Amino acid sequence: MKPRLNVLWNEIFCKRCVLCVEVCPVGVLSLERDEIVEKPGCIRCYQCERYCPDIAIEVMDEGNRLSS
């Protein structure tokens, strides 16, 4: 589980279908060098976690997230 700014990304479970990248309404996720990376600006809508078929991405709780 690799932490990003607001999401935890599981690189073993992830199959790089980029569904989370395309479903994100503000477009903060992207696939760069075969890794999911996150830009600041997440609105915590949980769409990436809800749509991920591989249970590979999780939005962190409010207290755990890194300060951007």
Added chain:
Amino acid sequence: MIDRSYKDLLKMRRFPHTWCPGCGIGAVLKNVAMGLREMGWDYRNTVIVSGIGCSGRMGGYMNVDAVHTPHGRPLTAAEAIKTVRPDLNVVVLSGDGDLASIGGNHLLHTARRNPDITVFCNDNEIYGLTGGQAGPTTPKGTKTITSPRGEHYQPLRLNRILTTQAPYFYAKTTVYHLNHFKTCIHEALRYKGFSFVDIISDCIELNGRRLGFKTAHQMFKWFDQRFHIVEGVRDHLKDDELGIAMKEADTLPKVKVEVSEKPEVSLKDLKPFSLEELASFDGQDGKPIYIGYQGKVYDLSTSPLFQGEKRMRCHLGGKDLTQEIGIAPHGEELIFKFPIVGRLKE
């Protein structure tokens, strides 16, 4: 904050699962596990039955008892489990090639018998596991590996087949309309009876690429163009509608059976019999068979058990049987259907 306790129902140590990137079966597995968790069902009271195909692997990833059946037979196994153990919740996770094609006959007749099982059909409109051949639910004109100029035939419309005979529960949804999908799962698990959820899913690697889609999300947008959600519970669903079609059983008017009371006959008006006279009517030499019971004499000649011989099991004709019937395993109501012909003398 999402409730992530559904992960207890999944074998997380087997992950990542073997389906292609972007496949909709992962979403079906996850949301069905969420639905089971909402209902409070777990390994103690739930059995998953799965068939053959990509979607048949769903049973292996659930952390409950699962049966992996031969091709097309998950419904028969599920109905048998439900018949033998009615306390178990039986959920069938399978695909359209398994349920509608080779198991189509079982689908019709399980729906007719209406057992209390819930079926989640991962309908990707293709034979996914074997490489993307045209299946029974492939829409007309779709290019597949076996129909490169477009599928010739009309698809099998499950929304029409399964909503012909009440009672039925049929829900159609897609993996893209997630809230509607979760509502359908919840309603189907709560419904008592045969409930079928037709989940339009994406097979991006073997179907979507040939249709010209680059990612799974483009295929989701295509679902959004093809289908629209209808609110409420309908009687029937059209081909482009997503929703719940449900109907209770047609109640036939009950036929009332008029029971006419037998008129009470006073004992004094009847012909008196002494025990000696009664003993002569034992069925021999063409005579009728009379027995005495509680002071009355009944004519048992029409009894099929008394024909031909004077003995009916352990009772003899021509006798007062009040005590014998008192200790017999059957009650006295067997005698009352025979006519009264007289009374016994004191």
